[in-house]
Amino acid sequence: MSNVPADLKYTRSHEWIRTLADGTLEIGVTDHAQDALGDLVFVEVPEAGRTVKAGEACAVVESVKAASDVYAPVAGEVLAGNAQLAAQPDLVNSQPYGAGWLWRLKPAAGALAGVELLGAADYQKVLEAEAH
Amino acid sequence: MPQQEKVIFEYSTPGRGAEDQWPQDPGEAALADLPAQLRRAHPPQLPEVGELEAVRHFTRLSQLNFSIDTHFYPLGSCTMKYNPKACNQYAMLPQFLARHPLAPESSGQGFLECMHELQEMLKEVTGMRGVALSPMAGAHGEFAGVAMIRAYHRSRGDAARNEIIVPEAAHGTNPATATMCGCLVREIPVDAQGDVDLAALKAAVGPKTAGIMLTNPSTLGVFERHIAEVARIVHEAGGLLYYDGANLNAILGKVRPGDMGFDVIHMNLHKTFSTPHGGGGPGAGAVGVGERLLPFLPVPVVGRDGGGYRWLDESDLPQTIGRLSCFMGNAGVLLRAYIYMRLLGREGMRRVGEFATLNANYLLRRLTEAGFDAAYPQRRASHEFILTLKRQARDLNVTAMDFAKRLLDYGFHAPTTYFPLLVPECLLIEPTETESRETLDAFVTAMSQILKEASEEPGRVTSAPHTMPVRRLDDVRAARQLDLTWKPTAPS
Amino acid sequence: MAFIPHTEADVAAMLAAIGADSIEQLFEEIPRELRIRSLDGIPEALNEMQVGRLMSARAQRDGLRLNFIGAGAYEHHIPSAVWAITTRGEFYSAYTPYQAEASQGTLQLIYEFQTMIAGLTGMQVANASMYDGASACAEAALMAVRANRKSHAARILVPGTLHPHYRRVMQATAANQGLKFEELPVAEGLTPLSALQSFEGQDVTALLIPQPNFFGQLEAVDALTDWAHAHNALAIAVVNPTALAILKPPGEWGADGADIAVGEGQPLGVPLSSGGPYFGFMTTRLDFVRQMPGRIVGRTLDAAGRAGFTLTLQAREQHIRRAKATSNICTNQGLLMTAATIYLSLLGPQGLARTAASAHARTRELVATLTRLPGVRAAFPGPYFHEAVLQFDRPVAPLLRALAARGIAGGLDLSPYYPQLGHALLVCATETKTAEDIAQYGAALAEAMAAARAA
CATH class of the missing domain: 3.90.1150.10 (Aspartate Aminotransferase, domain 1)
Incomplete structure (x- = not known):
C-alpha cells in the first residue's frame, strides 16, 4: 500500500500539494506515482518566474521505461524548481513527499477557489479504484 | 559466442594506420590557400590501427550479434524473414554503386527502369493508384502519408481537419507522426475481440477528423473484421484512411489495402519485401495513394516519357508535399526490394501471405498445447500472434521478459516483449514464411523447457541470460551516468 | 519459390495440427468480398540465374566513365574491407538492437561511431544516425525549437548558400509544425554578416551555418556563430565530415562553439548509388542530449559488473513517448553507420x-x-x-x-x-x-x- 500523508492535498493525476506557512504551495508526485514509474533517471523542473495555468504541463519525470508530464494543479507563478533533482533524480523515489518535491508556486489571486483538490481519504479511493 | 571485445580506441597506437587505403600525401602546400583561422588545430580523435586489426575487431563485433543468418528471430511486427543473398549481390553491381544521383538521367535508364517497374508492382500488390519511393523508413512513409492527408484537406479549404484517430494498440510511431504533421491525436479503444470499437469510432469522428491510422492485421495479430464499416464511418465524416503497412506480409496476395477502402499506405520494404534490417536500417517506406491523393505525392517520382524514364519533380507535381530526401531516397534498398519481387513473381507473392499465416497459426497451436495462453484465443492468428504470460507471472513470479532473456540461452532471438501495451506480460511472435517446421518445433521445445524451469528452478530463468557476452544490463545506470563516447580515462 | 522450405507433407501435418482443412481456411476472418484471386500485374517469377542476367543487363546500360x-x-575511395565486413549476415540481417544481450556487436559499434563523430565535429554527444544529411538538417531545426528556451518564435535563419535540396526537405518536414524558415541573401558565394542586420533585436531561434557551403566556399563560421549566440539563437553547423579532418570543428566555432552539428555521412565509405542509402549524422552539447532525436547507445554495467552497451535515453522516443516524442524516427541508417565506422577506423586521423x-x-x-x-x-x-x-x-x-x-x-x-x-x-x-x-x-x-x- 502506498503512503498517502493526511496533511496534503492531491490531484487525480497523482500530484500532491503542500500549503506552506506563507501561503505558497509546494508540489510533487505521490508515492504511488513514483512507484509506478520506477527508478527515475531524469527530472526536469520549471524555471523560477514562469507563469503557469492550472493543468499546464510543468515538469517531466523520466524513468528508463516511461516519461510523464507533471501538471500544475493551480495557476500561479513558479517561485523555484528543486535544483537538487538535476544531480539526484532518485530523491523523488526515496522521499517523494520530502526532498523529492518538484517546484514551489505562488498561486494566482483566487486560483485556489476554482480547483477541486482531493483530501487524503479521497485520493486513497482514487488509488483503490485504479487498482481494479 | 565470443565473450567481450575491446573498444577500437583501446587498440590504437600513435602513428599506425592502414596506409594502403590512403591517397598519396599532396603535402602541406596543397592546403596553403585555406586561411589558418578556418583550419583545425588538433587532429580528431579517431583510432590508429592496422587493417588486419580493424578487420579482426569488426568481425569479432559481428560475432556478438544474433541475426537472421545465424538464429531464428521471431520478433513480432518486424517480419524477420530470410534476406536473399541475390538481392544484395545484384543491387551492388558496380555500375549501380558508381552512379552519381545528379548524373544525367540518360546515364541511369537501367536503374530508372527498375524503379518504374517497382512502382508499378507496388501499386498492383496494394491496389493503389500511385506510388512514391523516396521515404527512407516506415516512420518516414507515415510522415509522408499524414502530410498528404493534411495537404488534401487544405487544398479543399478544409484546414480545420487536424485530428488523427489512432487505436490505442497502435505502434508509437502513429501518434508521433501525427504530432510531426501538426495534428492532434485521438485514441480510441479496441473491443475484447481485438476489433476497433465502432461505437467509440462513431463518437470520435466529426468535422475536425483528418483521418484514421490503422494497421490491418492489427498490432494484436488479428484481422480487423469490420474494416469496410470503419472505412464507411470515416469517409462519411469527411476523413481519410491511412494504412500502416507494418503487417502487410500477412495479407500479401490475399487482400489489398486499396480494396479495403484505404486512401494512403506506407510499405516497410525492409519487412514485407525482405530488404535487410542492417541492425537498425536502412529501411524504405514507399507510399501508395488512391485517386484523391495522387497530386500530393512526395517528389521525386519516376515517370515514363516516350521510350525513356525520368524523374518527375515539383514542376510536374505542383501540389506535392515536397522533397523528403536530398536525392531520391534509399535507392540501393529499393533495388533489393525490386530484385526480391522479381524472384517471387505473381505466384510467390501469394505464397508469402499464405505460408506466413500457416506458420503463425501452427506455432500458436503448438504453444497453446504446451501450456501457454493466447491473448485472443477465439481468433485466427494472422502472420503473428500474442501470448500472454499473465498466469505464469502471477503463479511462478517469472515474467515475459524473463522468458525472452532465457530464450537467448536456447539460441533463439526473443519475440517482441511488452508490445502492444494493452496486453499484460505479452510476447508478440512472428515466425515468417521462410522458417521450416523443424525450426518452429525446436522453438516450442525451448519454450516448454523454460516453462518447466520456471516452476522447478525459477532463478535460472529470472537471472537469464547466462551464455551471452553480457548478463542483463543496468539500464538505470546507463541513463543516470551517461557514458556515450569513449574517453581515454574512462574505466574499462 | 519465395524461399519457403515447406514440403507438401509439412503443410498437411501443420494443417492437421491446427485443425484446418486448407490454408485458405486460415483466411476465413477476412470478408470474402475483399479477397483477391491473383495479381495479374506482377510478372512471373524468375530464378536467381535469370534475375542475375536481367540486373547485369540493366546495370550495363548505366554510368559514365x-x-x-x-x-x-x-566519390571517395572505399577500402574493400568496409563492405566485406558490413555485409556480413550478423550486421546485415540483424534488427535494431532492442535485446541488448544478443546485440552487443551492433551496440558497441554504435558507441564507437558516436565517439568518432563526436571527435570529428568536436561536440560532446552524437546519435546513431538519421536518414540523410538533409533530413538531419530538418531534425536539427525542430530540435533547436525544443532546446532554445529563450526563443518562442520557432524562426530559423537559413543561408541561401545551404544546399537547395536541404532547404526543400526542411520546408517539407518542419513547416507542418509551424516553423518559419527565413532565407538569407548570398553575396560572392557567401553569407555576409550584413545579411543578419535586419534581424537585430528580434526573436531568432537558430541560425544554420554550412561549412563548406553548397558552392564549396568557406563561410566566416566564427563570426556567424558568435552572432547567433549574441542574439539568443542557437548555431546549427552543417558540415562535410571529410573536410573536418582539416577544417575547424563546429565545437570550436566562435567563442562557445556551435550548439548542434549535422551533416551527410555518405563521404565516409558509402557509395554514390544514385542517391542512397546514405546516412545523416547529428551531434550536440551534453546539455541538449534529451532534445536530440534518434537512437543513442550508452555504456553501462551488467548484473556481473562487466561493461556492456545498451540503448539509452529511450524515454525520448516514439515507442515510449508516443505523441510527445522528439521525433517519429525509429529505423535509421544503421548499416551505413556501420560502414562509416569501419571506414574511419581504416583511414584514421x-x-x-x-x-x-x-x-x-x-x-x-x-x-x-x-x-x-x-x-x-x-x-x-x-x-x-x-x-x-x-x-x-x-x-x-x-x-x-x-x-x-x-x-x-x-x-x-x-x-x-x-x-x-x-x-x-x-x-x-x-x-x-x-x-x-x-x-x-x-x-x-x-x-x-x-x-x-x-x-
Whole structure:
C-alpha cells in the first residue's frame, strides 16, 4: 500500500500539494506515482518566474521505461524548481513527499477557489479504484 | 559466442594506420590557400590501427550479434524473414554503386527502369493508384502519408481537419507522426475481440477528423473484421484512411489495402519485401495513394516519357508535399526490394501471405498445447500472434521478459516483449514464411523447457541470460551516468 | 519459390495440427468480398540465374566513365574491407538492437561511431544516425525549437548558400509544425554578416551555418556563430565530415562553439548509388542530449559488473513517448553507420586528413585546368574546399550533354537553382581523380566549347 500523508492535498493525476506557512504551495508526485514509474533517471523542473495555468504541463519525470508530464494543479507563478533533482533524480523515489518535491508556486489571486483538490481519504479511493 | 571485445580506441597506437587505403600525401602546400583561422588545430580523435586489426575487431563485433543468418528471430511486427543473398549481390553491381544521383538521367535508364517497374508492382500488390519511393523508413512513409492527408484537406479549404484517430494498440510511431504533421491525436479503444470499437469510432469522428491510422492485421495479430464499416464511418465524416503497412506480409496476395477502402499506405520494404534490417536500417517506406491523393505525392517520382524514364519533380507535381530526401531516397534498398519481387513473381507473392499465416497459426497451436495462453484465443492468428504470460507471472513470479532473456540461452532471438501495451506480460511472435517446421518445433521445445524451469528452478530463468557476452544490463545506470563516447580515462 | 522450405507433407501435418482443412481456411476472418484471386500485374517469377542476367543487363546500360559532380554526394575511395565486413549476415540481417544481450556487436559499434563523430565535429554527444544529411538538417531545426528556451518564435535563419535540396526537405518536414524558415541573401558565394542586420533585436531561434557551403566556399563560421549566440539563437553547423579532418570543428566555432552539428555521412565509405542509402549524422552539447532525436547507445554495467552497451535515453522516443516524442524516427541508417565506422577506423586521423587534402588539391588542379579555357572563370574570389563554381560565357546544359557523350559527368548546372549566377557550373574532384582524368576533362570541355562557338 502506498503512503498517502493526511496533511496534503492531491490531484487525480497523482500530484500532491503542500500549503506552506506563507501561503505558497509546494508540489510533487505521490508515492504511488513514483512507484509506478520506477527508478527515475531524469527530472526536469520549471524555471523560477514562469507563469503557469492550472493543468499546464510543468515538469517531466523520466524513468528508463516511461516519461510523464507533471501538471500544475493551480495557476500561479513558479517561485523555484528543486535544483537538487538535476544531480539526484532518485530523491523523488526515496522521499517523494520530502526532498523529492518538484517546484514551489505562488498561486494566482483566487486560483485556489476554482480547483477541486482531493483530501487524503479521497485520493486513497482514487488509488483503490485504479487498482481494479 | 565470443565473450567481450575491446573498444577500437583501446587498440590504437600513435602513428599506425592502414596506409594502403590512403591517397598519396599532396603535402602541406596543397592546403596553403585555406586561411589558418578556418583550419583545425588538433587532429580528431579517431583510432590508429592496422587493417588486419580493424578487420579482426569488426568481425569479432559481428560475432556478438544474433541475426537472421545465424538464429531464428521471431520478433513480432518486424517480419524477420530470410534476406536473399541475390538481392544484395545484384543491387551492388558496380555500375549501380558508381552512379552519381545528379548524373544525367540518360546515364541511369537501367536503374530508372527498375524503379518504374517497382512502382508499378507496388501499386498492383496494394491496389493503389500511385506510388512514391523516396521515404527512407516506415516512420518516414507515415510522415509522408499524414502530410498528404493534411495537404488534401487544405487544398479543399478544409484546414480545420487536424485530428488523427489512432487505436490505442497502435505502434508509437502513429501518434508521433501525427504530432510531426501538426495534428492532434485521438485514441480510441479496441473491443475484447481485438476489433476497433465502432461505437467509440462513431463518437470520435466529426468535422475536425483528418483521418484514421490503422494497421490491418492489427498490432494484436488479428484481422480487423469490420474494416469496410470503419472505412464507411470515416469517409462519411469527411476523413481519410491511412494504412500502416507494418503487417502487410500477412495479407500479401490475399487482400489489398486499396480494396479495403484505404486512401494512403506506407510499405516497410525492409519487412514485407525482405530488404535487410542492417541492425537498425536502412529501411524504405514507399507510399501508395488512391485517386484523391495522387497530386500530393512526395517528389521525386519516376515517370515514363516516350521510350525513356525520368524523374518527375515539383514542376510536374505542383501540389506535392515536397522533397523528403536530398536525392531520391534509399535507392540501393529499393533495388533489393525490386530484385526480391522479381524472384517471387505473381505466384510467390501469394505464397508469402499464405505460408506466413500457416506458420503463425501452427506455432500458436503448438504453444497453446504446451501450456501457454493466447491473448485472443477465439481468433485466427494472422502472420503473428500474442501470448500472454499473465498466469505464469502471477503463479511462478517469472515474467515475459524473463522468458525472452532465457530464450537467448536456447539460441533463439526473443519475440517482441511488452508490445502492444494493452496486453499484460505479452510476447508478440512472428515466425515468417521462410522458417521450416523443424525450426518452429525446436522453438516450442525451448519454450516448454523454460516453462518447466520456471516452476522447478525459477532463478535460472529470472537471472537469464547466462551464455551471452553480457548478463542483463543496468539500464538505470546507463541513463543516470551517461557514458556515450569513449574517453581515454574512462574505466574499462 | 519465395524461399519457403515447406514440403507438401509439412503443410498437411501443420494443417492437421491446427485443425484446418486448407490454408485458405486460415483466411476465413477476412470478408470474402475483399479477397483477391491473383495479381495479374506482377510478372512471373524468375530464378536467381535469370534475375542475375536481367540486373547485369540493366546495370550495363548505366554510368559514365568519369564523375566530376559533388553537390552533396562525393566519390571517395572505399577500402574493400568496409563492405566485406558490413555485409556480413550478423550486421546485415540483424534488427535494431532492442535485446541488448544478443546485440552487443551492433551496440558497441554504435558507441564507437558516436565517439568518432563526436571527435570529428568536436561536440560532446552524437546519435546513431538519421536518414540523410538533409533530413538531419530538418531534425536539427525542430530540435533547436525544443532546446532554445529563450526563443518562442520557432524562426530559423537559413543561408541561401545551404544546399537547395536541404532547404526543400526542411520546408517539407518542419513547416507542418509551424516553423518559419527565413532565407538569407548570398553575396560572392557567401553569407555576409550584413545579411543578419535586419534581424537585430528580434526573436531568432537558430541560425544554420554550412561549412563548406553548397558552392564549396568557406563561410566566416566564427563570426556567424558568435552572432547567433549574441542574439539568443542557437548555431546549427552543417558540415562535410571529410573536410573536418582539416577544417575547424563546429565545437570550436566562435567563442562557445556551435550548439548542434549535422551533416551527410555518405563521404565516409558509402557509395554514390544514385542517391542512397546514405546516412545523416547529428551531434550536440551534453546539455541538449534529451532534445536530440534518434537512437543513442550508452555504456553501462551488467548484473556481473562487466561493461556492456545498451540503448539509452529511450524515454525520448516514439515507442515510449508516443505523441510527445522528439521525433517519429525509429529505423535509421544503421548499416551505413556501420560502414562509416569501419571506414574511419581504416583511414584514421592521418588517412582522413590526406584524403581531404588530396581531394582539395585535385579540385584546385581541375579549377586551374578549366579556367585556362577562354570563356571559363572562377565565380567567386574566396577560399573553397574540394568543390567550386565556374562561370561560363554560354549556357552550361549543352556543354554537359556534350561531355556526357564523351563519358564525363561534368558537374551540376546551377542555373535552375541560382539563375542570378548566370551560366554557372558546380564542379568537384576527389582523391579518386588522376592528373590524366583532369586533363581529359579539360580537353573534352575545350572541344565542346569550340563546337558550341562554331555552331
